[in-house]
Amino acid sequence: MNLSDRVAIITGAGGGLGRCHALLAARLGAKVLVNDMNGENAERVAEEIREAGGVATGFAASVTDEAAVAEMAERALSDWGRIDILVNNAGILRDKSFAKMDSADFRLVMDVHLMGAVICTKAVWETMRQQNYGRVVFTTSSSGLFGNFGQSNYGAAKMALVGLMQTLALEGANYGIRVNCLAPTAATPMTENLLPPDVIEKIAPELVSPGLMALVGEDAPNKSILSTGAGHYARTNVSLTKGVYIGGGDDAADAVIARWDEISDRSGDIVPGRGYDQVERELKSEK
Incomplete structure (x- = not known):
């Protein structure tokens, strides 16, 4: 795997799974724009990459802010001249049973996971079409693919991303754009209070990122869902x-x-x- 001369934007990369994605992509040679809502966290990860000899910049933006996301894409283009990889990783949780969940919590999760991914992908799509090359990954989840109690909002958003992937993979194929989904099982700050310590140890986020790299490399598949965690890899199909x-x-x-x-x-x-x-x-x- 070699990502030299490739430019990657990774959202929600100020910590957890996104940070692991960013570090590995940079180690494989990619120039990485580290996005996070928290600018300090984004810059901290970018500095970590630079200290290791890589090329990276931090960028603070909510993926739901169209103007900020457009500026983020322009920053990558102005700094490095192209955008080859977009990893839609940013996300939040608002877990409650459907009976107890209000519509605001449902809408917020849908906005961040689904519309955030739409906004970020739209911001880079024309660039990828023009350069006849692109790799886009949406982060889905077993909660969307198979269901999890108390995650109707999260599951709905994550399954919606599969539908988005299915169509964009067809629309992008003639332009050298390959679109896939990653369904990770990983211990992150977002899930640390939901899992026992012995499980957290076995599902380190570092064990997921190699699967992502397979979806963004030169030989990446198209229209695939890769489910991975604890070092195990499987294909999920509709x-x-x-x-x-x-x-x-x-x-x-x-x-x-x-x-x-x-x-x-x-x-x-x-x-x-x-x-x-x-x-x-x-x-x-x-x-």
């Missing part, structure tokens, strides 16, 4: 079962229930390359 043809009619709903196990049978499932693949399968199934 798949479609072979299904059955039932058609319409007054008894169609009853037939769906009656044949639910057959509909759910995964022995012939596929991972569609695009949404229309589902339509094609449905049309072909008609008897």
Whole structure:
């Protein structure tokens, strides 16, 4: 892995997982713009990179602030002339059961995780198109992919990022842009109060960052979800079962229930390359 001459913007990199991403990217040769809401933390990580012989600058901005994010992208361009990598890592938690959660907490988490990623990606997208090269990573989560109690807002935002990735991977393919998702399991300041000490020790964030590097390198995949933690790596897929043809009619709903196990049978499932693949399968199934 060699990221020499590549320019990376990593959001939420003033500590935790983002810091580990930034340090490893710099060690592999990338010039890194370290973003964080806290400017002191961002500059501290940038200085850490520079002290190790790397190239980095800190930049304070909320990913929800379009003007500040645009300025951040311009800073990377003015300093280094290009933007090759964007890692959307910034995030927050507001955990409560859905019954106890107010709409403000739901909206805030959606704004930071989903709209923050949209704003940052939009700020670099045209640059990547013009240079015919780009690597974008969204940070999803098992909470979105599979669900976790008390994280309806976080899970909704994280699964929305998968949908964003699925489409941008298609739209960016002709311009040399590859878009993927990372689903990390890592002990960070955001999760330190949620996990027991023995678990925290096993899921150090440093064990996640190598997986990220595989998603931002020259040979990166496209349209993939990489789930990783504790040194283990796995692919997560949104798949479609072979299904059955039932058609319409007054008894169609009853037939769906009656044949639910057959509909759910995964022995012939596929991972569609695009949404229309589902339509094609449905049309072909008609008897």
